[in-house]
Amino acid sequence: MELSEILSELNLLFQKLLSNESLELKMDTTAKDVDGWDSLNHMALITEIEKHYKIRFTLKEIMKLKNVEDMCKSVQSKM
């Protein structure tokens, strides 16, 4: 799966979970760019991504996710 495809799927997951339909994720988007992307929602987002792609992240992997691109690449590597 292409990174751009994963990005648009993640965008939908984020929009739904953060109740923000106008949210547009970019590869370099980080938590501080997005309202409501805090610690608790971060874990909820990870859980949603895990469910959606039927994958599982370890804590070490989650710690390395610094922006949306890291998330997309990590998902890609697990597919």
Added chain:
Amino acid sequence: MMPLTITLIKKSFETFQFKDAFCINETYYTYSYLDGCVAGVQNALYTYATEETIIGVLTDNSIETYASILGIWASGRAFVPLNPKNPKKRNLEILDETGINILLTRDSVFANDLSEERTVICTAGINSENGIDWNWISKSGNAYILFTSGSTGKPKGVQISWENLDAFVESYFDVGFKLDENDRFLQMFDFSFDGSIMSYLPAICVGACSFTISSDNIKYMEVIQVLEEKEITIGLIVPSVLTFLSPYFDEIYLEKFRYCIVGAEASYNSTLTKWMNCIPNAEVYNFYGPTESTVFCLYYHFDPACDSQKSYNGIMCLGHHVKNMKVFICDPDTSEFLAPGLKGEIAISGKQLTKGYINNSAKNKEVFFNSYNEPKEIVYYKTGDEGFFDTEGDFFYCGRIDNQIQIQGFRVELNEIEFPVRENFKIDSLVAIEKKDENFNSEIYLFVENFGGDTKDIMSLLKETIPAYMLPSGIINLPKLPLNANGKIDRNVLKDLVRK
């Protein structure tokens, strides 16, 4: 006479010059470097703040913020932290309430909205080769004023005096931690929450290094990263961090962690018991206390190996009083003291107790009371927490008596969320309620009755009025809010609704 706290800080600066005092965003700062920054702040205050006793600090995760606090202290003044990310309106309320004329900030952009008629001192790279002048003038007056959520929509300023802070430092070291300059402290808190004081102040008192957490990133993720990579030995952690990490406990092993202190929220025995597998060499303590008690007034040493580990409804015991405080249970209405086993309101007294909220005599009359049962008249503070104590003198937490909740360690009066909405949109019937998920994390939902407009407008208003941690996760508009038998809004029905 110099306060005990300042004596200890001074000694560390003199003894541990070449040791690290802070690690902030991967940069280490020695006591000697910090000494220069603090002296620089002191110089600036001597020049610009000749008459001022209360100084505002626009805080961020930087050495300048810590230097500002220490410089204000070393000049015999009190600091008031202001989070630049908080709405302007809230910060202006705090400035007006305290009459602050001088603001310290690392980045002058933080002061943009607040600088009218106030002097702003930029502390970026501030330094002086003269060293800190430790000529303390007087022990009277305040060390800091922290603002907590107030039910009338206006935050309340808790005044902590030097006597209060000294008593706290004495109580803290009396708990029995064996700490020295080689310990590594975790500092994960915002400056407006007094958990921050308990995180960096004892570190400085023993000449150790504090490792701070930036609020820009996914904070709880950074906490575990710092705990692991920096081999933290002692830290105060809010229980929500542990529930957040609990799915990954089997991947966590912190060998160097010696003292894990939990507090600021109810701690659950079940989570802590599992967490202890991750910290095989650590002792776990539960600290309890409102800001009014200068950080804490009760503590409990949790030992899962011991059969008598105590809890109530799964919530860890609060233990017994610290050295400089006394704790009681009283009748919430008559303020009469109650016997062991009887539930009532937790009331506290002692050297760590604040003298009251700044410029708020109405609230002071409501929550402070005098008792003549003692040989001398003593002032007590009613915490609003419900609890009881057993025959061994250990206290237990049962819940809140009023509408206050705890979110990520912050006290939130639900009325403070309702107030601006009621005022601005002229909605009479509305209520904010707390929802706890299966991991005991709290979320706020706001219910409004028959609102004609768009609920997004309500959210926009709240974003301009209250800090981010207070914002509701959802705003729900109902044609009619359910009422209970007394004709009051039935919070329980609404709680069931959000649970579904």
